[in-house]
Amino acid sequence: MDTRRLLRTFATVLGTTGLLVSGCSKGGSTTSASGSTPAAPAAALQPYYAQHLNWRDCGVSGFQCATMKAPLDYRKPDGGDIKLAVSRKKAIGPGKRIGSLLVNPGGPGGSAIGYLQSYAALGYPAPVRARYDMVAIDPRGVARSEPVECLTGPQMDAYTQVDQTPDDSAEVSELGTAFEKFADGCEQRSGTILPHVSTVEAARDMDILRALLGDEKLTYVGASYGTFLGATYAELFPGRTGRLVLDGAMDPSLPSLEMNRDQTAGFETAFQAFAEDCVKKSDCPLGTTSTADAATRLKQLFADLDAKPIPAGDSRKLGESLATTGVIAAMYDEGTWPQLRSALAGARAGDGSGLLALSDSYYERKPNGTYANLMFANAAVNCLDTPPAFTGPDAVEQAIPGFEKASPVFGKAFAWAALNCAHWPVAPTGTAHRITAKGAPPIVVVGTTRDPATPYKWAQSLAAQLSSGRLLTYEGDGHTAYGRGSHCIDTAINTYLLDGTPPAEGTKCS
Incomplete structure (x- = not known):
C-alpha cells in the first residue's frame, strides 16, 4: 500500500492519489522553484515557445489532441526534447x-x-x-x-502484496527489498527521464x-x-x-515526514466519519455499537488477513496490505461507503473480492493484470521533489508511535509506506518551502x-x-x-x- 496518493480521478473510483514520501541517494539536480523568472523566455527556450501545435481528432468525440515539445533538462535546453501529450x-x-x-x-x-x-x-x-x-x-x-515504467504486471502484483506492517526483522528486510526492487526497476526502465x-x-x-x-x-x-x-x-x-x-x-x-503524518491523521478522520455513518446501519459489518468498536473490528480484520489471506476471486488472495489499500480507496469519497460496507462484509465472511476490487481501482490495475503508470510516476515525482521522510527502518520504528497516535487504525502501515523512497536512484532536487x-x-x-x-x-x-x-x-x-x-x-x-x-x-x- 502506498500512501502518497493524493487524488483518485473521477474516471476511476472518484477520489485519487497520494504517496507523500521522498527520495535520496545519487543523482543530479534540476532548476529550483525559488527566485524570479524573467518576463520573457530565455533565448534558448524561444524555439519551444515558438513551436506550433498540430491539432488532430483524438478519436474521442469533440476532443482534439496534439504533441508539444519541451526541454528534457531546463538547465540545458539544447540537450534534447521530451514530447508531451496535450488535449x-x-x-x-x-x-x-x-x-x-x-x-x-x-x-x-x-x-x-x-x-x-x-x-x-x-x-x-x-x-x-x-x-x-x-x-x-x-x-x-x-x-x-x-x-x-518500473515493474511488470506480475512484479507489481507481488509488490502490492508485500506486508507493510512488518512484525519481525525478516519482514522488515522483505519490505526494504521490495522498495529497492521497485526503485531499481524504475532506474532500469526509465533512467533517462x-x-x-x-x-x-x-x-x-x-x-x-x-x-x-x-x-x-x-x-x-x-x-x-x-x-x-x-x-x-x-x-x-x-x-x-x-x-x-x-x-x-x-x-x-511541510517536510515529508510531517506531511505523511498529517495525511495519516486525515485518513483517520475520514474513517471516523465512515464508522459513525456505518454503525447507525443494521447491516454494518463493523458492528452497531460505536466508532471505537468499529475501529477495533477493522484492526482485527487486518490482523486476521495478515495471519491468513483469504480467496479473492482470482489467482490472488487478499492479505492485510491489499485490504488496507481497499479501505483507503473508499475513504476518498463518501459515495463509495456503501461499496466499502459490502466489501468488508464479504471479507469477514471469507470473500476478499470486494476489497480487492477497491484496491485494484486505487492502483489502476487493469483486468488483464497490467497496471497504468500512475504509481510509477507518483513515486518518481515525489521522490524527486523533496527529501525522504525516512532513510532507514530504524527511523521508521522511532516514528511509529507518532503515526499510531495520528491513526490507531492506519498508523503503522502508513509509517512503513513512507520508507518507499529510501533507495531511490536519483537525489531529490527540491525542498519543502513556503x-x-x-x-x-x-x-x-x-x-x-x-x-x-x-x-x-x-x-x-x-x-x-x-x-x-x-x-x-x-x-x-x-x-x-x-x-x-x-x-x-x-x-x-x-x-x-x-x-x-x-x-x-x-x-x-x-
Whole structure:
C-alpha cells in the first residue's frame, strides 16, 4: 500500500492519489522553484515557445489532441526534447470565449488527459465549459507523456502484496527489498527521464503550453497534488498567473515526514466519519455499537488477513496490505461507503473480492493484470521533489508511535509506506518551502474539512502563505469539493472563473 496518493480521478473510483514520501541517494539536480523568472523566455527556450501545435481528432468525440515539445533538462535546453501529450475540447458556447482552462487531477501521476476526456470536459459546470476551451497536458513521465515504467504486471502484483506492517526483522528486510526492487526497476526502465520529472519542470512545461494556446495568462483548476503544481507555477510565473483554483490543497512548506503524518491523521478522520455513518446501519459489518468498536473490528480484520489471506476471486488472495489499500480507496469519497460496507462484509465472511476490487481501482490495475503508470510516476515525482521522510527502518520504528497516535487504525502501515523512497536512484532536487507567489492576482484555495488525503489545515496554510490566497471552505466529507454536488462551492468557483471575482474572505459552504 502506498500512501502518497493524493487524488483518485473521477474516471476511476472518484477520489485519487497520494504517496507523500521522498527520495535520496545519487543523482543530479534540476532548476529550483525559488527566485524570479524573467518576463520573457530565455533565448534558448524561444524555439519551444515558438513551436506550433498540430491539432488532430483524438478519436474521442469533440476532443482534439496534439504533441508539444519541451526541454528534457531546463538547465540545458539544447540537450534534447521530451514530447508531451496535450488535449482540448473547445468552448461550446453560448457566450464569448474567455480563453483556455487547464485542468490537472493530481497524483502526482494522474492522467490529466484521461481526467479531461472522462470527466472535466463533460462534468464541469456548463457555464464554465461554455466559455473556456477545456485543456489538459499529461505531465512529463505520466500516461501519454513518455511515461515512467518500473515493474511488470506480475512484479507489481507481488509488490502490492508485500506486508507493510512488518512484525519481525525478516519482514522488515522483505519490505526494504521490495522498495529497492521497485526503485531499481524504475532506474532500469526509465533512467533517462527520472531526473527530469519534478514539479518545477512540469510547471515550466505548463508555461510553454500557455503561450502556445495564445493565452497571456494561465487559467487553471488543479486538484490535490495539482494544487502544488499550480502554486509552483504561480511562484515561478506570478506575472503570467491568471485565475487559479487550487482544490484539496497541499501545504508545500511541510517536510515529508510531517506531511505523511498529517495525511495519516486525515485518513483517520475520514474513517471516523465512515464508522459513525456505518454503525447507525443494521447491516454494518463493523458492528452497531460505536466508532471505537468499529475501529477495533477493522484492526482485527487486518490482523486476521495478515495471519491468513483469504480467496479473492482470482489467482490472488487478499492479505492485510491489499485490504488496507481497499479501505483507503473508499475513504476518498463518501459515495463509495456503501461499496466499502459490502466489501468488508464479504471479507469477514471469507470473500476478499470486494476489497480487492477497491484496491485494484486505487492502483489502476487493469483486468488483464497490467497496471497504468500512475504509481510509477507518483513515486518518481515525489521522490524527486523533496527529501525522504525516512532513510532507514530504524527511523521508521522511532516514528511509529507518532503515526499510531495520528491513526490507531492506519498508523503503522502508513509509517512503513513512507520508507518507499529510501533507495531511490536519483537525489531529490527540491525542498519543502513556503510559496508566496508575490505579485500574482487572487488565487482561490479550496479546503474540505474532513478531507482524508489533503487535510483541511493544509488548505488553510497554503491560503495564508500565498500573498493573494483566498480560502474557500467546504464543510463536509471526501477529497476535493469542486464539481461534487455543492451548489455553494460551484457557484463561488464559477463566478471567479467567469468574471474574476474571488469568494469573500471566510466563505464557507456545506
